[in-house]
Amino acid sequence: xxxxxxxxxxxxxxxxxxxxxxxxxxxxxxxxxxxxxxxxxxxxxxxxxxxxxxxxxxxxxxxxxxxxxxxxxxxxxxxxxxxxxxxxxxxxxxxxxxxxxxxxxxxxxxxxxxxxxxxxxxxxxxxxxxxxxxxxxxxxxxxxxxxxxxxxxxxxxxxxxxxxxxxxxxxxxxxxxxxxxxxxxxxxxxxxxxxxxxxxxxxxxxxxxxxxxxxxxxxxxxxxxxxxxx
Amino acid sequence: xxxxxxxxxxxxxxxxxxxxxxxxxxxxxxxxxxxxxxxxxxxxxxxxxxxxxxxxxxxxxxxxxxxxxxxxxxxxxxxxxx
Ligand SMILES: CC(C)(COP(=O)(O)OP(=O)(O)OC[C@H]1O[C@@H](n2cnc3c(N)ncnc32)[C@H](O)[C@@H]1OP(=O)(O)O)[C@@H](O)C(=O)NCCC(=O)NCCS
Numbered sequence: 001x002x003x004x005x006x007x008x009x010x011x012x013x014x015x016x017x018x019x020x021x022x023x024x025x026x027x028x029x030x031x032x033x034x035x036x037x038x039x040x041x042x043x044x045x046x047x048x049x050x051x052x053x054x055x056x057x058x059x060x061x062x063x064x065x066x067x068x069x070x071x072x073x074x075x076x077x078x079x080x081x082x083x084x085x086x087x088x089x090x091x092x093x094x095x096x097x098x099x100x101x102x103x104x105x106x107x108x109x110x111x112x113x114x115x116x117x118x119x120x121x122x123x124x125x126x127x128x129x130x131x132x133x134x135x136x137x138x139x140x141x142x143x144x145x146x147x148x149x150x151x152x153x154x155x156x157x158x159x160x161x162x163x164x165x166x167x168x169x170x171x172x173x174x175x176x177x178x179x180x181x182x183x184x185x186x187x188x189x190x191x192x193x194x195x196x197x198x199x200x201x202x203x204x205x206x207x208x209x210x211x212x213x214x215x216x217x218x219x220x221x222x223x224x225x226x227x228x229x230x
Numbered sequence: 231x232x233x234x235x236x237x238x239x240x241x242x243x244x245x246x247x248x249x250x251x252x253x254x255x256x257x258x259x260x261x262x263x264x265x266x267x268x269x270x271x272x273x274x275x276x277x278x279x280x281x282x283x284x285x286x287x288x289x290x291x292x293x294x295x296x297x298x299x300x301x302x303x304x305x306x307x308x309x310x311x312x
Contacts, residue, residue, distance in 0.1 A: 014272070
């Protein structure tokens with residue numbers, strides 16, 4: 001299972017001081033608050049922690065529908081990086097007995113986090129992307145169009161082989177020729193950005209009819225796409 | 231405090247965080263906070279903390295998780311106020 005979350009760092013809600021004074025105490029663990037207190041990049045780190053938690057929640061909720069969105073109970077641990085190296089981070093998010101592998105890409109504009117089950121990672125392939133969303137376009141539609149286009153391109157399949165549905169509020173992904181449970185999708189939109197992430201079982205791709213999902217070794221285990229309007 | 235007083239204060243607190251202004255114009259007890267008003271999840275934390283301040287109550291994450299609509303919010307706050 002996979003979860004993702006994008007945060008637009010220029011959005012008024014993410015600007016320094018825009019949050020309620022008890023925001024940090026409510027959503028972060030003691031260790032996370034200590035890291036924020038020490039970091040020269042605390043403003044960005046705050047949203048890295050937040051996006052990490054929310055992406056892990058989205059994955060956890062699919063594993064167990066009783067999962068409660070309680071940000072402080074999703075504990076983020078980032079692998080050590082230089083004090084200014086917030087650009088590409090790895091780590092883990094723990095929630096009870098579950099552990100999610102974490103990847104975060106960030107720059108001055110945005111944060112995009114990806115969390116996936118540490119257990120299933122060796123047997124899966126991942127693809128994710130962030131795009132800017134044109135003004136006036138509905139973000140929910142834009143993120144689905146982007147995910148469909150890029151997943152099709154990744155697999156060498158036609159866009160109409162990729163079907164995005166929903167189970168309640170949770171997005172579902174079906175790829176023609178693959179069993180229903182072989183692919184998982186997560187979507188996120190915030191401010192100027194839309195982002196998606198997809199996980200596909202390696203074994204299902206191996207057994208798929210070639211035309212349905214023309215995956216080949218040229219695709220790495222993890223692929224990132226970034227497109228922005230000029 | 232009756233339910234309509236609570237709802238008025240709930241909507242006032244929600245207002246600056248609402249993305250869909252059209253949905254806000256026709257807000258009712260049945261309006262869904264995430265789906266209709268499109269309040270973002272980080273802003274929802276600010277909203278919950280503002281409810282705590284306004285009504286002098288404590289709201290656990292479990293309580294928030296069970297809320298979907300403005301009416302659910304009013305009911306939850308009403309219960310906490312006893
Ligand atoms: C999942 C959640 C945390 C994301 O909120 P967000 O940061 O505002 O939104 P994002 O843009 O990052 O993600 C939205 C996407 O996540 C997906 N999504 C929604 N609920 C989801 C869930 N429970 N699990 C996984 N994915 C979910 C949807 O695809 C949605 O996109 P869509 O609206 O275009 O269909 C929020 O929707 C949620 O479910 N919160 C917990 C419940 C809660 O707080 N209830 C109280 C409401 S008053």
